[in-house]
Amino acid sequence: MSKKADVVIIGGGITGCAILYQLAKYDLKCVLLEKEPDIAAGTTKANSAILHAGFDAKPGSLKAKMNVKGNALYHDLKDELDLDIKWTGSVVAATTEVEMTTVKELLERGRGNGVTGLEIWDGDKIREHYPTLSPDIKGGLWAPTAGICCPFGTAIAFAENAVMNGAEIYRDCGVTSFNISDGRIVSVETAKGCFKAKVFINAAGLRADDIARLAGDDSFNIKPRKGEYILFDKSAAQQMTDGIIFPAPSKNSKGILVCATFDGNVFIGPDANDQDDKENTKVTYEGMDGLMAAARKLLPEIPVRSAITEFAGLRAVSDNGDFILGKSDKVPNLVHAAGIQSPGLTSAPAIGEYIADIVVKELEAEPNTDYVSGRPARNVFHTADNAQRAAMIAKNPLYGRVICRCETITEGEIVDAIKRPCGATTVDGVKRRTRAGMGRCQGGFCGPKVIHILARELHIPVSEVRKDRLDGVMYYDKDWKDGGNV
Ligand SMILES: Cc1cc2nc3c(=O)[nH]c(=O)nc-3n(C[C@H](O)[C@H](O)[C@H](O)COP(=O)(O)OP(=O)(O)OC[C@H]3O[C@@H](n4cnc5c(N)ncnc54)[C@H](O)[C@@H]3O)c2cc1C
Structure with a gap:
């Protein structure tokens, strides 16, 4: 049985997530497909995390326009989405x-x-x-x-707002082929079945040229x-x-x-x-x-x-060195957000608006009258003062158990990270949402504990907990019990 949507976005990096965030403001059924076990696990997780001012890019280029506009948009988004900037x-x-x-x-x-x-x-x-x-x-x-910002945290914030507003995100869901009729894409095949839509957005990062080619568009290389x-x-x-x-x-x-x-x-x-x-x-x-x-x-x-x-x-460097944004010349219902190299992180909110504008006009979409801005509040222990910490622990004793000693990240925050919209399902997913494992020991001490918490909360054996985008399982300490609570 195919799943049906108005819009399918391929790729859950900062670009795909920013587009999903914008489209969630409209009365459209939007689905994002990501091949890895988590969003923000491609180029979005490994960059300089700078929100560039915009003096580098060639004047008149899409890079220059999107950079300057994206930087300005982040000033408002910081409060709206509680972004780390x-x-x-x-x-x-x-x-x-x-x-x-x-x-x-x-x-x-x-x-x-x-x-x-x-x-x-x-x-x-x-x-x-x-x-x-x-x-x-x-x-x-x-x-x-x-x-400076947290790049994966920013993508996750976009995704959380979109999911709160009805968008769906499928992970471990790589697009493997397109079903085409009369030159238009009817549906995509994935590891999780077939997805039909009216418009398909290519935000596949380094694989954007491969995705375009699969759909019959060989107009660019990455x-x-x-x-x-x-x-x-x-x-x-x-x-x-x-x-x-x-x-x-x-x-x-x-x-x-x-x-x-x-x-x-x-x-x-x-x-x-x-x-x-x-x-x-x-x-x-x-x-x-x-x-x-x-x-x-x-x-x-x-x-x-x-x-x-x-x-x-x-x-992800394109042939002409600039961003490739807009409808494919070869496949009418394919829209590219490709060649998004630096300053792609800075440009993401502007790219999101630019691509959403094309889709909204194409589908004559109306605003989503139930749209809710923001995202659920985050409980962050290491930046809280003592009174706030006491209140957190009184509400939930798991905030009183420090799991990552280098960064002072508590079990309560790790459980939150798993339970939030588009929550973590991997050890690195927890790391990107909480910073558990980002400190001096790089997860040497807290890694096994995080595995056990994931197994407990996801109701899977510890041997099935994955580190990140690697296939297979992570090492684990099967005897680690810590009082039997985790
Ligand atoms: C070294 C370096 C430094 C940088 N520094 C900065 C900076 O300081 N400031 C700045 O603004 N920008 C910077 N950038 C650029 C920025 O990181 C990128 O522009 C941005 O992360 C690109 O995001 P994306 O979503 O387009 O791609 P990605 O984050 O790569 O996301 C694409 C996603 O598509 C998924 N995908 C691929 N194929 C498929 C498929 N078949 N099916 C489903 N999903 C698929 C991938 O798994 C991936 O998650 C830097 C980049 C690098 C490499």
Whole structure:
């Protein structure tokens, strides 16, 4: 039996989730299909998490338009969806006169793109704000509208609101083929059966060209461009930075930056290496060495021993280097949101509006009169004061059991993460929603406990609890009981 919808979105990264969020405001039955066991498990989980001001992209490009508009939209969305965002501003730091010329070009480009508040700072002013930076920095571009966010948390927030408003999200549900009649898509086949719809949206990230081709559209290619990172413990922040420090950009990327995260860690990266493999997110010795050498030009003293993990993300680079947004020329009811490389995270709310507008006109959709804004409140223990903590524990004693000691994440929060709309079903799903496992021990202590909580709440054996997008099961400690409660 086929399931029926008005709109099927393929891909549950920030792009697919932002589109779903916008479409949920209309009287449309919307379904999102994600091949992995969780949303936000592709490129959306591994990037620099910067809400860019918008001075990089070529004037007139979709990237430039979506970046500046997306950044502005996040200012309202922060309150509406309770998003984890800090508006820190960013600096592009130049160490040579040639790089200063590039910085001045970025100023002009940014002004042309409509970015407000841009200023050129000299080296002393930069070091006044960021005292740990190199004495070699001659000056740079200050962009007050930039910020840092939690990228997977943002995608999850979009999804939670959409699900509250009637949208459906199917995970472990990869699209494998299309059923086409008279050149139009009738339905898609997936691991969870057939889905019929009037309009299909291609937000499949690195696989967007494969999805387009499956439907009969071979008009573009996507190539992966890898970026590796080193992540540092929160204790390193004082020695490093609490801001966003870019070097002068290269042709292929914004360069290797030193940057704080929303939760107070610091990272250096990413580099930019083209490759053919769309799954290879391995980090390399050469990559790590290259990151350290490049970052030391901005920040001479890097506390290497405070590094807690490394990771890599893959940019989905299209043939023309720009976003591909709009109806397919070859398949009339296929709409692409493809080639969404950086600044795709920043652009997501604007892309969501842009694509929703096309669909709403096509289907002549009316507003959803029952639409509810926001999402369920989050109980966050580690940021609560003592009175708030006492109230949380009085309401539910599980908030009194700390499971992740590095990040002070409680069992109550982990259970919430599993039970919320589009809740976690994997260990990394819990990590992305709560930060359990993101601290210095990287889940070494709390991982087995999280597995047991997932097994209990999902009513599955511990041996079936999955880590993330990997097939198979995670190691587990079958004797771990902890008082028999978990
Ligand atoms: C190194 C790096 C740094 C970056 N830094 C920034 C930054 O600081 N600021 C910024 O704005 N942007 C940044 N970006 C870009 C940003 O991360 C991406 O633009 C954004 O995450 C893309 O989201 P997406 O939803 O399009 O793709 P994805 O997150 O990859 O989502 C696509 C989804 O489609 C699913 N899918 C694929 N095939 C199928 C199928 N057959 N059926 C069902 N589902 C399928 C995938 O599993 C995946 O979950 C960076 C990117 C990288 C790699």
